[in-house]
Every structure is written in C-alpha cells, then in structure tokens.
Amino acid sequence: MRINDSAIVERLKELGVELRPAVSLKEKTSLTIGGVTDELLLHRYDTIPQVMRLLAEAKIPHRFLGGGTNVLIADGELPWVVLHLPAAHPGMRVEGNSAFVDASADLGGMVTFCAKHDLGGMEGLIGVPGSVGGALRMNAGAYGTQIGPWVREVELYRAASGEVETVRGNDIRFDYRHTSFADDDVMLRVKLELPSKPYKEILAGIKVCNEKRRASQPLNQKSAGCIFKNPPGGSAGRMIDELKLKGHRVGDAAVSDRHANFFVNLADATCDDMRRLIDDVRERVRAAYGVELENEVIFWRN
Numbered sequence: 001m002r003i004n005d006s007a008i009v010e011r012l013k014e015l016g017v018e019l020r021p022a023v024s025l026k027e028k029t030s031l032t033i034g035g036v037t038d039e040l041l042l043h044r045y046d047t048i049p050q051v052m053r054l055l056a057e058a059k060i061p062h063r064f065l066g067g068g069t070n071v072l073i074a075d076g077e078l079p080w081v082v083l084h085l086p087a088a089h090p091g092m093r094v095e096g097n098s099a100f101v102d103a104s105a106d107l108g109g110m111v112t113f114c115a116k117h118d119l120g121g122m123e124g125l126i127g128v129p130g131s132v133g134g135a136l137r138m139n140a141g142a143y144g145t146q147i148g149p150w151v152r153e154v155e156l157y158r159a160a161s162g163e164v165e166t167v168r169g170n171d172i173r174f175d176y177r178h179t180s181f182a183d184d185d186v187m188l189r190v191k192l193e194l195p196s197k198p199y200k201e202i203l204a205g206i207k208v209c210n211e212k213r214r215a216s217q218p219l220n221q222k223s224a225g226c227i228f229k230n231p232p233g234g235s236a237g238r239m240i241d242e243l244k245l246k247g248h249r250v251g252d253a254a255v256s257d258r259h260a261n262f263f264v265n266l267a268d269a270t271c272d273d274m275r276r277l278i279d280d281v282r283e284r285v286r287a288a289y290g291v292e293l294e295n296e297v298i299f300w301r302n
C-alpha cells in the first residue's frame with residue numbers, strides 16, 4: 001500500500017515519522033518472506049497517539065512490526081502499511097530491582113543490560129531474537145522462563161481510548177505465547193522487577209541456554225522459531241519428528257533437519273510454499289494423532 005496523499009505525507013513528517021516507500025518485507029523478517037508496502041518509522045514516542053489517530057481518520061490499515069522474527073507475511077503488494085519503532089537508541093535504565101526498557105529494544109540486549117546491573121531471572125530469554133515489544137505481545141519464553149512474570153507495568157498506546165495508558169502487570173494475562181493485550185495495542189515501554197543475582201552467575205546461566213539452543217536449533221538458517229505451539233502435555237516437534245517429516249519440503253520451504261518444529265526457508269520460499277507446508281504437516285499430525293496444532297507463527301495475509 002502506498003501513502004500518496006501529500007497532506008498526509010506532510011503531516012506524518014511534522015509528527016517525526018519517516019515514510020519509506022515500497023519496502024520489501026523480505027528484508028525485515030527472519031524468514032525472509034514477505035511482500036511490499038510502505039513503512040512508517042515512528043521516531044517519536046510522544047507523537048504516536050497523533051500518528052495513530054491520523055491513520056485511523058485517513059482509513060490507512062496498518063500492522064505493527066517488531067523484529068519480524070515471529071511473522072509469516074503474504075507475498076506481493078500488501079494492502080496495509082507497516083509501523084515500526086526504530087531500535088537505534090532504545091531507552092534502558094535500572095533503578096534498584098526495576099528495569100525500564102523501551103519496546104524497540106532488542107530482547108537479548110535487554111537481558112545482557114540487566115545482567116550487567118546484577119539483575120537476573122531472564123537468562124532463558126537470551127537467544128530469543130526480536131524486540132522487547134514483540135516479546136511482550138507473544139509472552140516470549142524459553143527454558144522455563146517467560147517474560148510475563150517479570151512485568152510490573154506496560155506503557156502502551158491503546159487504540160480503544162486513543163491514549164497512552166499504563167497497565168499494571170497484574171492486570172495483564174500472560175499465557176503460553178498469548179497475552180490479553182488488544183490486537184491494536186502498541187507496546188511502548190515496560191517496567192520489569194527482577195531478582196538480584198551476581199553478573200558472573202547470570203553469565204553462566206546464559207552460557208548454558210546458548211549451548212542448548214545451538215545444539216538443537218537451526219540457527220544458521222532462516223526461520224521464525226517454532227511454527228506450532230505445543231499442544232497441552234505434548235510436543236509438536238516430537239510428533240512431527242515421529243512422522244519422519246524432518247526435511248519434508250514444499251518448494252523452498254522445509255521442515256528443519258535439526259528441529260522438527262522449525263520450518264526453514266532454504267532459498268527463495270514464498271509465503272504460499274510455507275503455508276502449504278504448514279497446512280500439510282498440520283493435516284498429517286491430525287490424521288496420525290488426532291491433535292490439531294495451533295500456529296505459533298503469526299500469519300499476515302494480503
């Protein structure tokens with residue numbers, strides 16, 4: 001989608017928004033799959049409510065992109081623009097056991113920043129790529145740690161009220177890769193409360209998690225992490241593995257040889273290749289186990 005109306009372009013500029021026309025979202029996602037649309041870089045948090053109201057009034061549909069590590073985006077010309085918080089100089093500070101971090105910050109960067117201030121608890125999140133905003137939305141987690149339990153407050157733009165609001169951690173439901181945020185909430189900042197731990201001890205924990213990840217995941221290939229959520233009490237990866245589907249492919253989309261719940265883009269996979277592979281594997285698991293796998297990856301259709 002192109003924003004061509006010069007009055008809107010001018011107003012966006014006044015609000016500190018950088019409009020990048022016709023951006024290929026292939027370059028913005030870890031799967032390197034995605035079509036083309038205009039990208040709006042929201043350089044100023046303080047003007048976000050005005051920007052969002054402007055887009056609503058002008059009826060410009062939009063999606064919010066973080067690090068692009070958990071999305072599968074349709075190919076071709078996309079009927080919505082993407083909004084993005086640039087991550088150049090994210091705010092991060094620590095006061096006692098509290099960490100205050102901008103949503104645009106890199107999640108791993110936040111974990112190491114807190115570690116350097118002797119604040120631990122998030123070691124398991126070290127290898128989860130993407131932004132803090134994306135991690136909040138997804139309640140990212142690994143190796144027994146999730147971000148949710150550490151959240152004390154989230155500052156967000158709430159489309160329903162048109163205002164920036166601060167929501168208390170206790171008022172947010174953080175479930176397995178699911179949260180109670182509204183679809184159109186935009187995460188801006190988070191306050192976390194973390195346990196004190198010596199830096200060296202945190203580093204040792206981080207090392208263990210990194211090794212586990214390296215040993216089990218195709219980190220040198222293009223993926224979006226786990227494609228399916230694990231069903232209650234089960235493991236999507238184990239079922240796919242038992243069905244001998246590692247290496248199974250549709251076009252350039254393939255089930256990883258290394259981790260059966262990671263689907264990888266071998267070269268030039270299209271969104272359609274990946275979707276057909278996902279549907280095919282889901283169908284085979286349903287036929288063999290009677291289990292309906294739910295996507296963990298978020299699909300943005302055109």
Ligand SMILES: Cc1cc2nc3c(=O)[nH]c(=O)nc-3n(C[C@H](O)[C@H](O)[C@H](O)COP(=O)(O)OP(=O)(O)OC[C@H]3O[C@@H](n4cnc5c(N)ncnc54)[C@H](O)[C@@H]3O)c2cc1C
Nearest residue numbers: 066067068069070130131133134135137140141142187225
């Ligand atoms: C190699 C690899 C390993 C992975 N391992 C794990 C793992 O161990 N555990 C795990 O949980 N995940 C894992 N993931 C998936 C992914 O990294 C996480 O879900 C991550 O938290 C997504 O963050 P993101 O910024 O990339 O979000 P995106 O992919 O950009 O977006 C995901 C969702 O969050 C929304 N969003 C992003 N930013 C904001 C914001 N500021 N405000 C509102 N909504 C926002 C988007 O609109 C979208 O709905 C892995 C991915 C890869 C590629």
